[in-house]
Amino acid sequence: MSEENETRAVLEAACLRAGLDPAGAELVQLGENAIYRLRGRFIARIARAGQAVAARREVQVARWLEDHDVTAVQALRDVAQPVEVDGRPVTWWHELPPHRHGTALQVAHKLRRLHDLPLPDFDIGRLDPFVRLPERIDGATTLTDADRTWMRQHLADLRARHEELPSGLPHSVVHGDAWIGNVVSLDDGEVVLLDLERCSVGPPEWDLVSTAVKAFTLAGITVADYGDFAKVYGHDVMTWPGFETLRDIREFRLVCMAAQVAGENPERADEAALRLACLRDQRGPRPWRWTAVS
Template structure:
């Protein structure tokens, strides 16, 4: 059994135990995605999300955020109200969600629309939404990067320390707001009736809105994943361009490093992604020419 199939088997075991504790029948469930979290579709329009170990607090906050957004009429993925959650099994958190209606992938326009709604909300008062941590789990991901040499991991740890210093020294920007924390086109979808819906709420917190805006700028200018016209649409819809801000390069570099650390963690579980990690590291070190770079999406 490969490491990847072992991870899948473990997720199925957790799903089975959590489903029975929630008085749900897991028979007929199907795996939708196995990445940072495992997503399963159960009969009856239920989606179960199985976290990695140690994410119970984040799961509790995500459930609270989803219910707060629903109460404030911000389109976002909704929890199942009839289940007491999250449920913890073997240190992993399982949360339960309403399956989305028919939808299509997000665009720069839908991300800008969703972020405008989110950033305009006053922070919640009924629970502590926490502060943004752009470096959450990065040290752990570096440690899990078992396909890399110790020299590469040492460079990553040094680079991480430098990025933390740069973040602490960010210049003044827009007033802090509730931020999504991982706002890119993969975390916003458009329903068939044209509604932009936010997904993956586990990093919602208080922080600089520029953090959310930087993700789309990275998509445009680091990865050439959207066109300049798409980016201009994003800026026009949100009504702010983050790229001229003096702190933009720091946030861009942090976002790029997060993407690299995620790939390194995935490669540690599935070595077929090792070359992609080496490519990303070479780019960050200035060994692969100027942006945009061609990175392959890692599941």
């Protein structure tokens, strides 16, 4: 059975249990999550097996943000979520109107608002910057055994460095994956947070590092954009002694994601190999020109 047929079967079973109609469901994305558009402007999101806790937390966080007037993707209120089918959690969301990636300034404003919120009264979990990395390394089948051995050792080194992080900003609710693609702008100017599955309690620096990586690792925004971001947020994470550790972890996550995607789609093998070579100092200094994978 193809992956699309498999996820469509999961969708139909989950909709039946939730009292929703899957007829005419349109596949929007087949990647880390399978995304389907349902009639009535609803979105079904099918996560990978073993992600039920994260899916449940994502729904709770979305409702909590709505209650605190922080604009984010909205989970359906009248549906018990998530529904698990064959170990895969399915959640349902209101579809966003037309939108585009946010700007660094919009990310800064949204993160400032998020980080200033009081902690929720439910267990939101603690940030794990290494979540799912061992599985992604194991699934990096387009890389050599020697490459995977290096990745496992690098992961161990990063864990050790993370244990020695210096103190920084007070811990708060963090988004967990706060790059400009997960903060979008609607046509009416409203700014919306997406992909809440990694929201947790942790160091705000983890969220701030993503924009620094976008600017100085990937050259995806300008240095001036980053300066505006830091000024609006009120803190420049690059001045913090722990910056390089969190930057290196974030970069490694991008490498592991590409390796996982390549394992499922060998056409992405060259990108995974390029990213790994950059991390191993074989492609010169930053910034590196990486191509998006999905």
